[in-house]
Amino acid sequence: MAVNRTPVVVVAGFDPLAVDAVASAMAVPGTVVVHHDLAALSQGSMTRTIYDHDTTGAPLTRVTQIDLVHGCVSCALREDLLPLLRSLHRRGRVERIVLALDPLVEPEPLCWAIDNVVVADVPGQIDGPAGRDVEIAAVIGCVDGATWLADATGDDTLAEAGLLPPDDQDERTMAQVAVGHVEFADALVVGAAADDGWQAARFGAVVARLAPRAPVLLETPQRPVSAAMIEALLAAVAPDARRGRSTGAHDPLLAGQPPLDDDCGVQIVEFTADRPMHPGRLHEAIDCLLDGVVCSRGRLWVATQPDEALWLESAGGGLRVATGGPWLATMTADEVARCAPERVSMASLRWHPDFGDRDTSIVVLVHRADPRHIVETLGAACLTDAEMAAGQAAWDRWPDPFGTFHRDPCADSEPLDDAGPESTDVPATHPREADRP
Incomplete structure (x- = not known):
């Protein structure tokens, strides 16, 4: 495993505007932001956008339309993102990579793929996972405080919620993905708190037990996220945070020492x-x-x-x-x-x-x-x-x-x-x- 791996920050959430706001705040010279838009996945294509800077510090945007053999989210990202990560690592001026995930992409299986799926037959590279060259520095979950609890406790599939075509074969639920956005996060950006004080308190109680060690940044229209705020949030991530590491079935089930008392019925x-x-x-x-x-x-x-x-x-x-x-x-x-x-x-x-x-x-x-x-x-x-x-x-x-x-x-x-x-x-x-x- 390479000693000097390029740090990767994964930004995930159902609200693409919030994900974009966080990623944009990090888009400074030396940082490359990568986003795959999967809106046309069922039509056999996806759009990859890379936000970068040239040698003078001027912003660059490169958009690529990618045709897919089939519409599997996992395979699409494996085939394009993993080799891309290894390629970006080889660029001397790339100090950090930010992955702004499409709402359909769960951060945990993606991080697992980065560390475990072998990238082969790339000229000039030894066969191996992207984790040879990059490491997950943090996973940031972007959460809408007004709607997240309803999403996390319902039973609608992604298709039923309108995020996929009605005939799509992906049977994941909104709850599965919403819970994953919080549970797997090392840090959280929370916006649009519930108007009702009781609902806001219940949301806070759930998050405190689902991600007990994750520092939280509250975003409001009067206080939008900035580069300094995101850097402070990342600095507050615990040294022993998961940082993309998946837990196994036989690992402790109560990691992070969450509160065990009752709070608002939670x-x-x-x-x-x-x-x-x-x-x-x-x-x-x-x-x-x-x-x-x-x-x-x-x-x-x-x-x-x-x-x-x-x-x-x-x-x-x-x-x-x-x-x-x-x-x-x-x-x-x-x-x-x-x-x-x-x-x-x-x-x-x-x-x-x-x-x-x-x-x-x-x-x-x-x-x-x-x-x-x-x-x-x-x-x-x-x-x-x-x-x-x-x-x-x-x-x-x-x-x-x-x-x-x-x-x-x-x-x-x-x-x-x-x-x-x-x-x-x-x-x-x-x-x-x-x-x-």
Whole structure:
């Protein structure tokens, strides 16, 4: 990995004007701003705009229309952006790169692709990911304080919200993308606060728990963002912030030490269980995570699937379950040695002589739901004493609705087969792949 990598700042959000305002404030000599407009993606093209400066400091704008073989967001950015990042790094006067993302692009899978997807067959470059030459310095989320909570708790798809054509096959929801803009951010720019004081307070309580360490810059018409304000915001990013790093299914679920108390009805609910979940009862129980909940995430020990954890993730009214990778108890000694030492240490503290590190752990961010109802409902899905006594041979005979990839509503479920984590409705660069030892 190169020592002197070019820093990259990723700016993401549903409001393209806010994203543009932040990126424009950073567009000083030495900084290159890159934006891919995906409005014509369904017609097989996208527009790339690069904002730069010449040797005299005069601004330059280069616009390129790019024809695509197919309309996959992930593939489109892989094929154009990743080689571009490596090329910009080679320019001596480029001191920083700013990626002003289209509203359709989630920052987490993009950052994962920068660090992991190999760029090959580029003349003069060693094959490897763009992360050889660039590093994510920060992710800035641009949030509309008046509308974000409604977006993050609804169940409309991007197409239903008008961000994609009605017949588009992209089934991501507004909530999934809105939550990702905040949860993955190292810093936030918040504008247009809710007029109602109660709604503004609830928004603040949610953000404080979803991105507890992210410094926040409040933007108003009287106080638009400036270069100095953005630089101060970036300087306030915590030294140990994620900076584009994806977390795995077996990493701590409460990173950043978010507040655990109730504020305006907003609260983090933790559910843990040291016995497996009954697949049928769990399938019914997870509906409690779809009403009055901002988001939830966690790993599941399902009785019929003893070898691998399942990864549950919800945002608003949408939920999906996919593989979370094998338990340590199923690995060889060499495989365990390749796992993160923190994971191995934490697992040793709760190691069971028969079940090893298997457990269920879920965190739920509620804004209207009853925390006690969630805990009781999930608890009722755990095996009873009699079911525990029956053992794995009996559990293996139970019907398992999670034997195929699950996404609510159930009619949308698709087989996992050999697709693994890539069968989810996110791009094929889903960071869960990186969690496998």
